[in-house]
Amino acid sequence: MMMRKLISSGVAVAGMVMVMAGSSVAMAASSIDEGKAIAFDKKKGNCLACHRIEGGRMAGDIAPPILLMKVRYPDKKALRDQIWDATAANPNTVMPPFGRHHILSDAEVDKVTDFIYSL
Numbered sequence: 001m002m003m004r005k006l007i008s009s010g011v012a013v014a015g016m017v018m019v020m021a022g023s024s025v026a027m028a029a030s031s032i033d034e035g036k037a038i039a040f041d042k043k044k045g046n047c048l049a050c051h052r053i054e055g056g057r058m059a060g061d062i063a064p065p066i067l068l069m070k071v072r073y074p075d076k077k078a079l080r081d082q083i084w085d086a087t088a089a090n091p092n093t094v095m096p097p098f099g100r101h102h103i104l105s106d107a108e109v110d111k112v113t114d115f116i117y118s119l
């Protein structure tokens with residue numbers, strides 16, 4: 001009887017751990033998807049106006065294509081900083097300072113960063 005209880009609670013714990021692991025994976029994936037939607041939305045990031053990004057259509061070509069971001073930005077925070085305020089790195093850039101000018105919220109900048117970092 002005791003043994004059975006132990007086994008069943010062990011199974012329950014294992015089940016919970018799996019559910020938790022599963023939901024964190026799902027969260028990361030949906031953050032990337034949401035970031036992609038924000039990046040491609042003409043009223044939000046509108047990154048495609050200037051950048052070629054995989055999966056985007058009718059992209060502009062006045063800025064470098066967004067690819068290999070993990071190689072370009074080993075430090076993810078530097079990528080977030082670029083999206084938050086591109087004028088910090090280049091005062092003459094035409095890229096809008098999305099965070100500083102409240103074009104995107106903090107959470108939106110995080111999601112766009114997650115998406116861009118996955119490219």
Ligand code: HEC
Binds near residue numbers: 044094
């Ligand atoms: C109006 C045009 C424009 C828009 C819109 C724009 N960018 Fe940019 N972006 C640029 C330009 C131009 C550069 C080149 C660097 C510079 O100007 O300092 C750049 C550079 C970058 C870089 C650095 C690329 C590298 O290889 O170092 C990233 C990352 C980036 N943009 C992300 C984004 C994201 C994400 C969005 C949308 C949320 C976006 N940009 C929207 C014009 C734009």
